[in-house]
Amino acid sequence: MYKRLLVPVDGSELSLRAMTESVELAAQLGAAVIGFVVEALPPVPASAVPLAHYEEEVAAHDAKTEAHAHQVLERFAQQAAQRQVAFEAHLDHDDDVAGAIARAAESRGADLIVMVTHGRSSFGELLFGSQTKNVMTRTKLPLLVLH
Numbered sequence: 001m002y003k004r005l006l007v008p009v010d011g012s013e014l015s016l017r018a019m020t021e022s023v024e025l026a027a028q029l030g031a032a033v034i035g036f037v038v039e040a041l042p043p044v045p046a047s048a049v050p051l052a053h054y055e056e057e058v059a060a061h062d063a064k065t066e067a068h069a070h071q072v073l074e075r076f077a078q079q080a081a082q083r084q085v086a087f088e089a090h091l092d093h094d095d096d097v098a099g100a101i102a103r104a105a106e107s108r109g110a111d112l113i114v115m116v117t118h119g120r121s122s123f124g125e126l127l128f129g130s131q132t133k134n135v136m137t138r139t140k141l142p143l144l145v146l147h
Helices: 013-029 051-082 097-107 122-128 131-138
Strands: 004-008 032-039 087-093 112-116 143-146
Touching: 004 013, 004 097, 013 032, 013 051, 013 112, 013 143, 032 051, 032 097, 051 087, 087 097, 097 112, 097 131, 112 131, 131 143
Parallel strands: 004 032, 004 112, 032 087, 112 143
Antiparallel strands: none
């Protein structure tokens, strides 16, 4: 059965559900959980922004996103520890969230990806997109989708 579950999370209410459900599933399967956060890259500056100012913005952005990711992954690690589930935490910086998830699953040896979805209508997907569908098109691994 499944031994390594990659679970992308972002700290939202939905991702909290992914944490809880994946830890429970891993406990039942005797599997490990790989908590994964993808943080966006800093925005590209307007050409009129001085380089020194941009470097300060990048440093502030990096510090903020790193702190957020560590907070989310620490919460996930605590849930896993409570159920005595092996846990690994990983962070990546990438604007291609779906691609980063697919690459992380492969490079970390996952055999199942567990994700949550908003379950938007077709119109909602047109407006906001679907990371879950994008991941599905980029991996051959099984994908467990929670709603």
